[in-house]
Structures are given as structure tokens and as C-alpha cells.
């Protein structure tokens with residue numbers, strides 16, 4: 060029978076892969092990570108409680124591995140959290156916590172947390188959630204998705220939802236709106252619908268610009284599209300510390316009882332609830348957010364930020380067709396984005412904060428559909444895996460060595476490459492012997508080559524020399540020293 064993979068999640072602690080498909084109402088199985096044809100766990104007799112994914116092709120599902128401390132036995136249970144849109148024959152659970160082992164009366168894949176607002180509200184289905192990414196960092200779990208603002212509006216807006224790991228009631232569940240837009244005098248370009256994202260530490264040069272006070276922070280790189288014409292799209296960057304700070308600001312505003320004249324909360328509202336309940340009207344202590352980082356029964360939940368409190372950033376890169384995937388690599392403190400498109404290509408963009416530059420296109424084959432949102436590197440970080448509808452392609456992140464002269468090496472403007480002068484090769488810096496020396500490895504985006512004008516003795520020639528910057532180099536072979544004005548290189 061026809062089955063669509065909805066979720067593939069590596070459970071490295073257990074050496075298994077979690078596989079959830081559309082078949083049999085979204086049942087999952089565990090297979091051996093080293094040979095995926097070997098099943099470790101599968102059962103289709105446990106009923107509705109074990110339906111995890113969706114039967115519908117268009118409904119997206121994301122997941123992240125976590126743990127759950129059982130309150131009675133103190134056992135540390137292995138679980139994964141799932142974010143899932145609504146399909147007409149699925150459960151209405153937006154977020155659920157699924158067991159990865161048997162526990163007491165509970166079966167593998169059973170849901171551990173009952174939280175009616177994000178699991179059973181009849182309104183949830185009308186928000187048309189489209190989950191794109193889930194990850195965890197520093198004790199929090201994040202879900203990135205777009206949804207409609209309310210049940211009567213079909214426009215999509217983007218949110219990042221945060222909750223504490225091991226929060227047994229999802230009291231900490233809070234949604235922060237993300238805004239990716241740029242206004243010019245003539246018009247405002249808004250990219251409202253997130254398509255894919257990648258969490259990474261940027262290279263030092265980009266970090267100095269976007270996270271100057273927190274250079275070790277991680278940044279969420281996200282591609283968005285505009286939903287009016289489907290064509291335009293953009294890459295926006297959200298430092299994780301900015302996301303956390305803004306979330307804490309809006310939560311605090313609610314906890315301390317900041318309301319407007321109409322008694323409505325200033326910064327937040329209750330999503331997925333039909334009647335507008337009076338929330339945020341109790342004036343509590345300012346330290347409440349720190350004291351109850353993961354919320355509590357006495358505090359309002361779930362919360363979503365109002366559009367005025369969205370975290371707004373300007374795109375670093377825009378494109379007139381649809382971006383569908385993003386992965387980010389760092390080479391010698393320079394940041395490079397690999398952006399998948401609906402036309403199956405992958406664009407390489409040097410994220411230079413002063414002048415971002417699209418420098419290369421990896422062509423794809425359109426017949427397999429656009430690039431899938433899961434774009435990732437191998438563990439050595441030297442190859443990229445590109446997935447489309449039915450094809451997986453592995454490509455090197457750079458192809459410096461294909462260029463055989465300095466001019467074509469630097470004309471690529473590829474941050475991975477440079478001209479290794481002493482070896483006469485186009486290489487990564489780490490592959491150039493003595494590449495650390497001054498003018499020994501000429502970084503491709505700088506676009507300068509050196510020329511060796513004369514040699515002594517003259518019967519020795521270096522073929523691979525070019526003529527944009529003329530240096531008077533003298534090469535004295537018997538002393539094994541290469542001289543250039545005031546400094547010397549020992550060969």
C-alpha cells in the first residue's frame with residue numbers, strides 16, 4: 060500500500076530510527092538504525108492511542124527526542140514530542156509527548172501528556188497549522204510553524220512555540236510571532252509563512268554583526284514565503300537569545316497584570332479558545348517568570364504574543380522564487396547558507412553581513428519536485444544531503460579543486476575556496492600547506508591574484524601565475540627561501 064513517510068527521527072540513545080508514515084492512520088515503528096529493514100518494534104493492535112502522524116499527504120509532522128520523569132516512580136522515560144497539523148481523520152492533538160518504551164500499563168507511542176487546549180480544542184483544526192521544524196536547546200523544546208491568526212482569517216502567520224522539557228502539563232507552552240519583513244517607501248514586503256529552518260552558530264564575522272553581545276549564541280536561520288503570490292521568499296535570522304528574551308517579556312507582562320483600557324492583556328492572548336477569557340488581570344510579583352520558568356497551574360496558559368510584540372527582523376537575502384529549505388555551514392568564520400528552491404536547485408549564499416552574495420547554484424532535477432525542508436550535512440560537514448520528492452543526492456559543499464588557475468578560483472567568490480600560491484592549486488584553507496602565511500592563500504571572495512614577475516635563476520618558471528596584483532618576488536632556490544619585500548617564506 061502507498062505510504063508517505065511523515066516523520067523519521069533518530070533515537071541515538073537506543074540505536075533506533077522512529078518511522079511514522081501515513082499508512083494505518085499514522086502508526087509509527089522502530090527500526091534498527093544500522094539496517095533499517097530490521098524492525099525493532101511494530102504493533103498495529105494498540106488502537107487510536109498509538110496513532111501519531113497523519114493520513115493526509117499535505118499535513119506536516121515534526122518531532123524531537125526528549126525525556127519524561129514519571130512523577131510516581133521517578134523513572135526517566137524516553138519520549139519524543141510531536142507537532143502535527145490537522146488532518147480530517149487524525150486525532151486533533153497539535154502537540155503530544157510519545158513514549159518510546161513500555162511503561163506500566165502504557166504502550167510504546169502512547170501520549171503521556173493531557174493538555175486540552177493544544178490537544179482537544181475543536182478550534183485547533185481551523186488554524187491550519189503547518190509545522191516546519193522542532194528542536195531543543197538548553198532545557199526548552201521549540202516548534203516552528205505557520206497558522207492562521209484566528210478561525211475567520213485564512214492568511215498565514217509564523218510562530219515559534221517554546222515549552223520546557225519535562226513539562227507534564229504544557230503549562231509553559233507559549234507562542235511568539237516571528238515577523239520577516241522589509242519596508243521601503245513604496246511598499247512593505249512581508250514574508251509571512253515559514254517554510255524551513257536551521258539552528259546553527261554563525262561564523263564570527265556574521266555573529267559580530269547580529270549577536271555582538273553574545274557571540275556564542277545560536278541563531279535560527281529560517282526561510283519564509285509570501286503567501287499572496289507564492290513567488291517571493293526570504294531568509295531571516297533570529298538569535299535564540301532574542302527569541303527567549305522576547306518570550307520572557309511577553310510572559311512577564313501577563314504575569315504582572317499589564318492590561319489595556321479594555322482590560323485585555325497588553326502583549327498576549329489565549330489561542331485556541333473560543334470565548335475571550337479574562338487573563339493576565341492578576342497583578343503578580345515581577346520575579347514570577349524566573350520563579351516559574353515552566354509555568355504553573357495558577358498561571359494563565361497557553362499564551363500567544365500579539366502581532367505588535369512579534370520578533371521582527373529584516374531579511375538578509377530575498378529571492379523571486381520559492382525557497383523551501385535551508386542549511387548553514389561555517390568555513391573559517393564565514394557563514395554560508397545553502398537554500399533549497401521549489402525548482403529543485405540549491406543556492407549557495409555567502410552571508411556576509413555587509414553584502415550577502417548568491418555565488419553558486421547547484422542544479423537539481425525538477426521531475427522529482429522541489430527541495431524538501433530537510434536539508435543537512437554529513438557528520439564530517441563536507442557534504443550536503445539534498446532530498447526531493449523521491450530522490451536523495453549527496454553533493455560536496457565545495458568544488459575548489461575543479462579550478463586550476465588563480466583567476467577562475469577567485470572568480471567563483473566561494474568562501475570555501477582560495478588560491479594556494481605555493482602549491483598552485485585552488486583549495487580550502489585547511490588543505491593549503493602554509494596557508495596561514497601572508498598572501499599564501501588568496502581567499503576567493505577577495506578576488507585578487509598575485510603575479511610572480513621574475514624568478515632567479517630565470518630558467519625556473521611557475522606556470523600558474525596571474526596578473527591582477529603585481530609583486531616583485533624573488534626566489535632563491537639554494538637557500539630555500541622565498542622573499543617578498545620585508546617578509547620571507549621558508550619553503
Ligand SMILES: *[C@@H]1O[C@H](CO)[C@@H](O)[C@H](O)[C@H]1NC(C)=O
Pocket residue numbers: 072126128135136
Ligand atoms: C533523563 O535522561 C536524559 C537522556 O538520557 C538525560 O539527558 C536527562 O538529563 C535525564 N533527566 C534527569 C532528570 O535525570
Ligand SMILES: *[C@@H]1O[C@H](CO)[C@@H](O)[C@H](O)[C@H]1NC(C)=O
Pocket residue numbers: 073074075089099100159160161167
Ligand atoms: C529500544 O527500545 C525498544 C522499545 O522499548 C526496545 O524494544 C529495544 O530493545 C531498545 N533497543 C535497544 C538497543 O536498547
Ligand SMILES: *[C@@H]1O[C@H](CO)[C@@H](O)[C@H](O)[C@H]1NC(C)=O
Pocket residue numbers: 238239240242249366367369371
Ligand atoms: C512586521 O514588522 C514590521 C516592522 O516592525 C511592521 O511594519 C509590520 O506591520 C509587521 N508585520 C506583521 C504582520 O506584524
